[in-house]
Amino acid sequence: MLTLEQLRKKSEQRLSGLHPVFKQVMEKLIERCYARGVWVLITQGLRTYAEQDTLYAQGRTKPGKVVTKARGGYSNHNFGFAADFALLLRDGRTVSWDTLKDDDKDSLPDWSEVVEEAKKLGLEWGGDWRSFKDMPHLQMVFGLTTAQFRAGIRPTQAQLDTVLAKINKTGDEEMTVEEKAAFKELQSTVQKQDDRIKTLETAAKQPKVPAWAEQACINAKAAGVLDTANDGSYDFYRMVTLLDRTGIFNAKGDK
Template sequence: MLTLLQVKNKSVPKLEGLLAPVRAAAERLIERCYTRDIPIVITQGLRTIAEQDKLYAQGRTSAGSIVTNARGGYSYHNFGVAIDFALLSQDGKQVYWDTKRDGNANKVADWAEVVDEAKRLGFAWGGDWTSFKDYPHFEMTFGLSTAQLRAGIRPTAAQIAAAMAHITKEDLYIMKAEDANDLIKRYLQPAWAACKQKGDAAGMQEAHRLANELRKASGQKEQ
């Protein structure tokens, strides 16, 4: 069986360019599934517009089966907030998209176990869509549409920090203090300052609460 490091290394190229919480959640997903004896690999992450257009052409103007209904700029993959995954064999030599496979022999489909872990980390699953179900797909959209993302709108610092706090809270390890403080400095302090400037007391309180969640998760005292 592959070590956890070997399993994680297979996904490294597809994690590049993902939004920080999405990458963190993807890394934790790999780790959590490994503890369930379910090795997985991230097969898709950030895609360029050109790559998306090429994928859209598959089954339409080029050979192959249709795998997406999204043109370039209309997929969450184009903005680094979505991933696709597949199951790995224990030796890492085979990849499976079999949603009924039970490789760890616990009488529960491995795919369902991966989906369960992903949802706990804050991902939405493409298998829940009412049309064109995308079973390997997870996304973390922060309430933004692809139209908003195309227009340049991005998750707020507070949203990113909240997602990181949730991932850390759900995680099995204690976050390092320096990592927590870095998130507070980069995201929550600017969010708090912006809310103060607007006179948004509720926003200031929420930023403060999230900062304390990160402090607690990393073994620090609240402030």
């Protein structure tokens, strides 16, 4: 079981070079997904123009599968506002791009949980693109185009401050990620205990009034103490029988 800090370190190198605010958003994504039992690994971050051109050549002038439509200078990776992710499985070593895998066993694909948290943070997901779906891709471009980025235009301080305020808001974020994970586990334990108690309570009920308690229940109903004697437990019938033996039900019936 990896700690959050160990998981962070696995993405540390690829987060380096991203715009500081976008880097914080990605770190927050790792934290939030960890709290949900999903381990996110950042696989790509900042790329130089040359690295982008090499990637663009793949599947065109070089062997391999086409993985990008962008030449150098035409990808948001080149400006530090995009990152790619994958899932890290529970062995702490295996990296997966399986969008249907549910490693935390909560009936929701882990990939979908990452995308859900990403969108809450204001990130754009490449899986929503129509022309070229890029399932591992996340970005935050503040409405800017790559042409504007190439021209040196960057998000305003007000835009950056808005993002920082959003990811650092208080409320349900007051607990640490570790505390939230522990709380989630506690909720699961409490639910299991509650289900167990209900099972025991059901098992404790008698399908019918025991023969040895029938007359006592009749006397209790006649005295107006009971409306029904059905579905009682052994202890319930024993208590009614003991009270009947004291004559309390006959006493009430004689009044």
